[in-house]
Amino acid sequence: MYLYVFSGKASMLCTTLITDLDLMQLSHLLTPQAQQMESSLVRELLQYSQQPDILSLAGGLPDETLMPPLPDLAPVTSFAQYGPSEGEPALRQQISHIISERGLSVESSQVLVTNGSQQGLDLISRLVLNPGDVVLTEQPTYLAALQVFQLQGAVVKTVESDETGMNPEALKAAIEQYNPKAVYLIPNFQNPAGHCYSVARREAIAEIIDAHNILLVEDDPYRDLYYDDVVITPIASLLNAAPWVYMGSFSKVLWPGLRVGYVSASPSVMPFLVKIKQASDLHTNRLGQSLVSTFIAEGKLPAHLEVIRSSYKGKRDVMAAALERELGDCMTIHAPKGGMFFWLALPEDVSSKQILHDALEQKVLVLPGTPFFPTREAYTDGFLRLSFARLSHADIEKSITVLASVIRSHIG
Ligand SMILES: Cc1ncc(COP(=O)(O)O)c(C=O)c1O
Structure with missing residues (x-):
């Protein structure tokens, strides 16, 4: 289970907790795999992504403003x-x-x-x-x-x-x-x-x-x-x-x-x-x-894909430029050739969990990279995944400025 609960801030960021008592009551029924299964941090954080005052870089959600209207279905x-x-x-x-x-x-x-x-x-x-x-x-x-x-x-x-x-x-x-x-x-x-x-x-x-x-x-x-x-x-x-x-x-x-x-x-x-x-x-x-x-x-898919690619490419470029400008001196920025995500290796000793917490206090939601590492030996707290798909250019700029100041406050 991921316990992203920070001292005194539990009400702000608290994922689904399964207590030892829950486990004891059900352990004769549950398979070992179900008992050990970890909750998805991405799904847990979705509730924050949906709050209107939060700028979310966390989810893997596409931009709903680009979704075409649903076709009419006759029969x-x-x-x-x-x-x-x-x-x-x-x-x-x-x-x-x-x-x-x-x-x-x-x-x-x-x-x-x-x-x-x-x-x-x-x-x-x-x-x-x-x-x-x-x-x-x-x-x-x-x-x-x-x-x-x-x-x-x-x-x-x-x-x-x-x-x-x-x-x-x-x-x-x-x-x-x-x-x-x-x-x-x-x-x-x-x-x-x-x-x-x-x-x-x-x-x-x-x-x-x-x-x-x-x-x-x-x-x-x-x-x-x-x-x-x-x-x-x-x-x-x-x-x-x-x-x-x-x-x-x-x-x-x-x-x-x-x-x-x-x-x-x-x-x-x-x-x-x-x-x-x-x-x-x-x-x-x-x-x-x-x-x-x-x-x-109806033949609409190819043109629609062009529209999405052009919009996301613009957002990718805005995020790449903002990251380079704000953090290029202390981090290596790799712009992806496609998809929705930047993967950031944080400066040494900067904790992604701490960044998640501090950025959320300033209404910017980011996703720590930890749950994407399958094996404990390589478990690492030094990465963030940032999605550029859903925010406007202005909000990408704003959120990266906030994120950069949070990261900088943790360096050295
Ligand atoms: C790599 C990968 N595979 C599969 C999925 C699942 O996508 P869906 O079930 O919506 O088709 C996702 C969704 O984020 C994904 O990132």
């Missing part, structure tokens, strides 16, 4: 009945085109529509992970994936990563050392670190995965949000032999509240995934699927 009653577990046929077809255009050629029979890509992670984990099985991840990595892996009782082992992705030599060594079931990668504009894999890394990693025949779990929700020239070929498309699953989402580019995402997989994996989906929730909400499908069928 709404046809979506009121139960539907197929795999998803609406028209949407599966559209998704298979989208994925194939990215360079990973798939049939619509290889597409499963899910309740967000988060559900894809859950289904895959249930499919392959037994308690004690090892999953390899980047360091840091997406915290809600860690929650899913931990819920299955899996052991997460991290592999050294930098701004061009996971280190292939380190990956090879980790596979040989831990004999993992799967490797989980976010190659494009990663959450939280913002990295984007180089082509050479993609190729080297695919070769290693093929040679060891482990499952590649490729998570790609940010790939349409690119602002610079990048080659973002899916790693799954470079495999020759190993099984793979590739996940995507409409959350970051359309309407996250509709919870429409997808999993595609190598043909042998697909039937198993569909059975887990049946057991999990029968099928994804038909209305949400139909709204997304109609928007795509």
Whole structure:
């Protein structure tokens, strides 16, 4: 459990606490994984992001002012009945085109529509992970994936990563050392670190995965949000032999509240995934699927993506300039080539938890990097993740000025 409670300030910032008493009363019922599961700090802080007087750099929420109006749906009653577990046929077809255009050629029979890509992670984990099985991840990595892996009782082992992705030599060594079931990668504009894999890394990693025949779990929700020239070929498309699953989402580019995402997989994996989906929730909400499908069928997606990219690129540039101006003398600022996040390494001995607390007192919410580090050995309090997606240019400037003064007050 994360205890972000500061002396005398508990009412200001207090995450969901599970007391020892709660645990004692339920311990004969709860699985060990449920007892040990940590709450997501991002979800906990969401309540602050929604307060109008707070400038939030913390969430992974897209800018709602850029969300298009929901399309009109003519025969709404046809979506009121139960539907197929795999998803609406028209949407599966559209998704298979989208994925194939990215360079990973798939049939619509290889597409499963899910309740967000988060559900894809859950289904895959249930499919392959037994308690004690090892999953390899980047360091840091997406915290809600860690929650899913931990819920299955899996052991997460991290592999050294930098701004061009996971280190292939380190990956090879980790596979040989831990004999993992799967490797989980976010190659494009990663959450939280913002990295984007180089082509050479993609190729080297695919070769290693093929040679060891482990499952590649490729998570790609940010790939349409690119602002610079990048080659973002899916790693799954470079495999020759190993099984793979590739996940995507409409959350970051359309309407996250509709919870429409997808999993595609190598043909042998697909039937198993569909059975887990049946057991999990029968099928994804038909209305949400139909709204997304109609928007795509009306031909509106490409132009909409251009609008989002242009807006977010402007915000990314404003944040990069503000960070450089305010903190460039004491920190290295890496502007991400896409996505929503800056990943900041704080000056030595500056605590992200303390910055969270002090900035919140000045109505700026930031997200400490700690929960994105899967392993305790590397647990570190020296990082912040900052999202530029939801604030106006003026509010980005304002919040970075506040944040910089807070960080400076903690240096030396
Ligand atoms: C890397 C990554 N994967 C998956 C998700 C889940 O997205 P959704 O379930 O909304 O599609 C997110 C959301 O922030 C994410 O950052």
